[in-house]
Amino acid sequence: MRMTEPRAGYTLPVFAGASAIAALQYLQQEQPLDQVEINLVTPPEQATIPVEQVAKLEMGKALAITRSDPGDNLDLTANTPIWAIVSLASRQPDTEQVTINGGEGVGKQLQADGKAAIYRYAKQILMENLQPLLREDQKVTVTIILPEGKRLAQRTSNEAFGVVEGLSLLGTTGISQPLSAPGQLTAFQEELAQKAKEFDTLVFCVGENGLDFARRQGVNPQQLVKTANWLGPLLVAAGEQGVKSLVLFGYHGKLIKLAGGVFHTHHHLADARLEILTALAAKVGLPTDIIQQLLTSETTESALQYLRDQENGSELVENVYRAIALTIDQKAQEYIRKHSEKDVTVGSVLFDRGRNIITVSPVVRQVLPEFK
Structure with missing residues (x-):
């Protein structure tokens, strides 16, 4: 049986743009639209995006709706509607x-x-x-609406990066590569190999926002490597490239998976975060009633807040999260050694949704003295 290649799709900004184009063209032509052409800019190519609905709201104002299609990608925004309300007016x-x-x-x-x-x-x-659709004497105001945005945002780490009440229109390209596409991992590996030639210590960040937060902590941007959810293969690649030390910089609800031996961190593939948190809380001797409460928490963030709310909350958080960080370090080092036969020193920095650093492994201060 022949395996089909995973299908690429488009990122959320593309559908926001397509909805806006559809609304503006409907104001200009007042003809039904089944699809629109959009310039992706990056990459420099055209895409055809289906239009689900379009309607005039009042004179000079229209609404159009497209629906997100990220391809064969484990993306929580898949099939979500993207609205654009466009108002066309005279321009001064x-x-x-x-x-x-x-x-x-x-x-x-x-x-x-x-x-x-x-x-x-x-x-x-x-x-x-x-702009190419407008005359010099015209202007438009575009309002992007994500009707499911607030609900979907609850399943993301957006708050960890200072974004609340909805989703971000974030990205650097119009193409959404499926997680299983080897090209995405290859690009990360190539970046890692290049940076490994310049630095003995690299810092792994799961997402774009993590990269930004790491820079704010004084880390040299040239030492940062974006990993997405490919932490396992990139840890091995670091060993193979001769990297001496790594710092894993990330949201605690992601990195905690490594403490349980889960090295692909996408939530569709594996999720044992509360079980891992509970096991390590038991290991450091927390009382049974607290452990039971942690296990029944809705999220790792709410479990962290529960610990903080206890009478000796600061001490509990310090003990539990120090154990989590040290376990992440140990598991990552063992994983690299097993798959690359190389020894790499690993440290961890874990932060919460409020962009507050919870814990820093002792090794981080040694390999990244500039870390704030």
């Missing part, structure tokens, strides 16, 4: 042609006074696709 000289707003379900950036979590690529794709 020397004013912006395209204004972009975040509506319901689009996250707010706490560190930017509640500004909508619509980042550079999303703005770029909207600007570069809408």
